[in-house]
Every structure is written in C-alpha cells, then in structure tokens.
Amino acid sequence: xxxxxxxxxxxxxxxxxxxxxxxxxxxxxxxxxxxxxxxxxxxxxxxxxxxxxxxxxxxxxxxxxxxxxxxxxxxxxxxxxxxxxxxxxxxxxxxxxxxxxxxxxxxxxxx
Amino acid sequence: xxxxxxxxxxxxxxxxxxxxxxxxxxxxxxxxxxxxxxxxxxxxxxxxxxxxxxxxxxxxxxxxxxxxxxxxxxxxxxxxxxxxxxxxxxxxxxxxxxxxxxxxxxxxxxx
Numbered sequence: 001x002x003x004x005x006x007x008x009x010x011x012x013x014x015x016x017x018x019x020x021x022x023x024x025x026x027x028x029x030x031x032x033x034x035x036x037x038x039x040x041x042x043x044x045x046x047x048x049x050x051x052x053x054x055x056x057x058x059x060x061x062x063x064x065x066x067x068x069x070x071x072x073x074x075x076x077x078x079x080x081x082x083x084x085x086x087x088x089x090x091x092x093x094x095x096x097x098x099x100x101x102x103x104x105x106x107x108x109x110x111x
Numbered sequence: 112x113x114x115x116x117x118x119x120x121x122x123x124x125x126x127x128x129x130x131x132x133x134x135x136x137x138x139x140x141x142x143x144x145x146x147x148x149x150x151x152x153x154x155x156x157x158x159x160x161x162x163x164x165x166x167x168x169x170x171x172x173x174x175x176x177x178x179x180x181x182x183x184x185x186x187x188x189x190x191x192x193x194x195x196x197x198x199x200x201x202x203x204x205x206x207x208x209x210x211x212x213x214x215x216x217x218x219x220x221x222x
Contacts, residue, residue, distance in 0.1 A: 034211065036211070038154055040148070043201065043213040043214065043215060043216065044154075044201070044203070044211070044213045046211070087154060089154070091211065100167065101144075101156055103156075104154065
C-alpha cells in the first residue's frame with residue numbers, strides 16, 4: 001500500500017506571498033504523480049501529471065517539481081491570490097495502476 | 112466526451128433514514144473513488160474500488176457501505192443518517208494513470 005504524505009496539512013498566507021507545499025511518497029514502485037486543485041463545493045481540477053525524475057511543470061503562477069529518487073514533489077504558487085484558496089491534492093500511481101491520494105494541503109490566502 | 116455521472120444531484124433525507132448515491136464512471140474506467148466534503152471542511156477519502164473489488168478504504172463510517180457492480184457503476188449506501196452526514200459527495204473514476212475525473216457531486220442534506 002502506497003503511503004502518500006502531504007505537508008503542511010493547512011497553510012495561511014497573505015495575498016502576494018509565494019508559497020509551496022510538499023507531497024512525499026515511496027520512491028520505489030512509482031509510475032506517476034498527479035496534482036489536483038479542489039475548491040469547496042466544486043469538482044477537483046487536474047493541475048499536473050508528472051512521470052519523470054526532474055520533471056518541472058508550470059501553469060500560470062503555479063508550478064511543480066518532481067524528485068522520484070528521493071520521493072517528493074513540490075507545488076509552488078507565486079504571488080498567491082485569494083482565488084488560490086483551495087485544497088491541493090497529490091496522488092501517486094504505482095505499478096498496480098491505482099491512484100493513492102494524500103490528505104491534501106488546505107491553502108487559505110488572506111486578502 | 113462522456114463524463115462521470117452522479118445521481119441524484121441533490122438529496123434531502125431525515126435523520127435515521129437511508130440514502131443511496133450512484134456513480135457512473137467514464138466508459139472503460141475501472142476504478143471508482145468516493146469522497147465526502149462537509150461544509151467548510153477538507154474533502155475526505157471514503158473508499159475506492161478497482162475492477163469491482165474494494166481497493167482502498169478511508170474514513171468511511173460503519174453505517175456506510177459501497178460496492179461496484181459488473182457494469183462498473185458504484186453505489187454508496189448510507190444508513191441511520193445523522194445530521195453530520197450532510198455534505199457534498201464526490202465520485203471520481205480513473206483508468207490506469209490517465210488521471211482522475213470527478214463527477215459534479217451529490218449534495219446530501221440531512222434534516
């Protein structure tokens with residue numbers, strides 16, 4: 001069973017701050033990592049899918065990196081805005097093709 | 112393209128009643144996930160099924176049960192409903208590592 005850890009569990013930042021949070025996973029049995037953005041009462045939105053060690057993806061002010069050898073991924077948000085407030089979920093796909101989710105990081109951006 | 116279908120979209124039940132939520136995954140998706148999001152709370156993983164077998168279990172109360180049928184649709188059965196069960200229930204489906212696709216959710220209100 002894959003154990004996906006996300007930290008911190010919750011995070012409060014001021015508008016304009018840049019922030020980042022972590023997804024940790026076993027480095028063995030790794031196939032792909034997914035990041036999702038989940039706003040309250042909405043369906044989760046897929047942000048990135050990464051598979052290769054050293055992958056870096058960017059979407060607007062949000063970017064992510066992947067280190068499969070040490071088993072972690074960072075999600076960065078530059079210049080946080082109140083509309084960035086959401087839960088950010090990380091999910092790992094292993095060799096059995098089942099996605100295992102972390103518990104998420106709840107980001108609150110204060111105006 | 113077909114998306115994940117959830118029914119009903121809204122449901123109002125009284126305490127101690129039973130509710131059944133249905134999820135119809137995207138065709139050829141073999142994995143279904145159920146999530147619960149209470150008012151102002153983080154989404155909580157409940158349970159998942161892969162090829163009609165339970166594959167992972169999260170914070171699902173004993174009063175709840177779920178299954179995936181031969182046509183891959185899934186049902187979440189909730190008995191002895193409590194006020195605290197009022198929440199948005201999301202279903203998601205996936206196939207391999209193609210990513211997770213979320214349904215629009217069912218809003219359950221227990222009065």
